[in-house]
Amino acid sequence: QKQGRLQNKHVVISAGGTVEPIDPVRYISNRSSGKMGYALAKAAAEQGAQVTLVSATTTLSDPIGVKTIHIQSAQDLSDQMMAALPAADIMIMAAAVSDYRISEPAVNKLKKQTSGQLTLTLVENPDILAQLGAMKKEQYLVGFAAETQNLLEYAQTKLVKKNADMLVANDVSKQQVGFGYDTNQVTILTKNQEPQVLPLQDKLSVARKIMQKISEVIN
Ligand code: PMT
Numbered sequence: 001q002k003q004g005r006l007q008n009k010h011v012v013i014s015a016g017g018t019v020e021p022i023d024p025v026r027y028i029s030n031r032s033s034g035k036m037g038y039a040l041a042k043a044a045a046e047q048g049a050q051v052t053l054v055s056a057t058t059t060l061s062d063p064i065g066v067k068t069i070h071i072q073s074a075q076d077l078s079d080q081m082m083a084a085l086p087a088a089d090i091m092i093m094a095a096a097v098s099d100y101r102i103s104e105p106a107v108n109k110l111k112k113q114t115s116g117q118l119t120l121t122l123v124e125n126p127d128i129l130a131q132l133g134a135m136k137k138e139q140y141l142v143g144f145a146a147e148t149q150n151l152l153e154y155a156q157t158k159l160v161k162k163n164a165d166m167l168v169a170n171d172v173s174k175q176q177v178g179f180g181y182d183t184n185q186v187t188i189l190t191k192n193q194e195p196q197v198l199p200l201q202d203k204l205s206v207a208r209k210i211m212q213k214i215s216e217v218i219n
Contacts, residue, residue, distance in 0.1 A: 004048025016056035034058030133163030
């Protein structure tokens with residue numbers, strides 16, 4: 001029997017940057033390293049939770065004691081998160097999801113255009129956090145907000161619009177914050193409490209504080 005504040009809880013976490021294919025060898029993605037989501041998975045497991053990590057691209061190795069599912073695109077991630085929702089107690093969207101995908105990825109490698117230009121048509125991907133927010137019952141839903149301006153205002157809007165219970169906001173225009181770094185500086189927003197500003201610290205410490213706060217509100 002595991003000990004910890006999250007024992008008997010099933011936590012599902014997404015991490016990394018989604019990959020949207022252009023052709024068999026090229027893709028659109030983003031700068032997410034997966035470090036924040038993997039740190040959350042580790043912190044949740046430390047607290048005794050049963051953890052499922054749905055991981056988009058990353059170079060990190062699977063965390064010990066965590067069921068890790070590897071996916072590529074936003075659509076794959078949506079499928080896995082929606083499938084995991086009914087059996088989850090806590091869901092955390094730390095992945096950086098591409099808002100758009102190539103409407104029709106080429107079956108064969110694209111050749112250089114004689115015109116000197118290439119136009120790609122993008123179509124919108126599902127908003128997974130909003131889907132989960134619309135479908136959830138008792139689950140505690142946590143989203144992230146990666147912003148480069150108006151951090152708290154935009155994060156507050158996402159909290160409400162996507163029906164999340166908690167939003168973790170990071171200002172990714174700052175050094176040592178967000179994409180790729182080993183450290184992060186976040187502000188935690190919930191529906192009923194004042195925003196909580198955490199200091200800059202390593203991602204595992206941030207993750208432990210987020211899991212601690214979740215365990216306080218759900219227990
Ligand atoms: O992976 P690292 O290098 O450690 O970097 C960590 C991080 C910066 C990626 C992480 O801390 C973070 O902020 N993750 C969310 C990135 C993001 O996509 O933020 P957003 O503000 O665009 O999206 C808001 C929320 O909606 C997020 O929870 C996101 O997962 C979710 N979303 C976004 C788009 C979409 N189509 N579906 C979604 O579910």
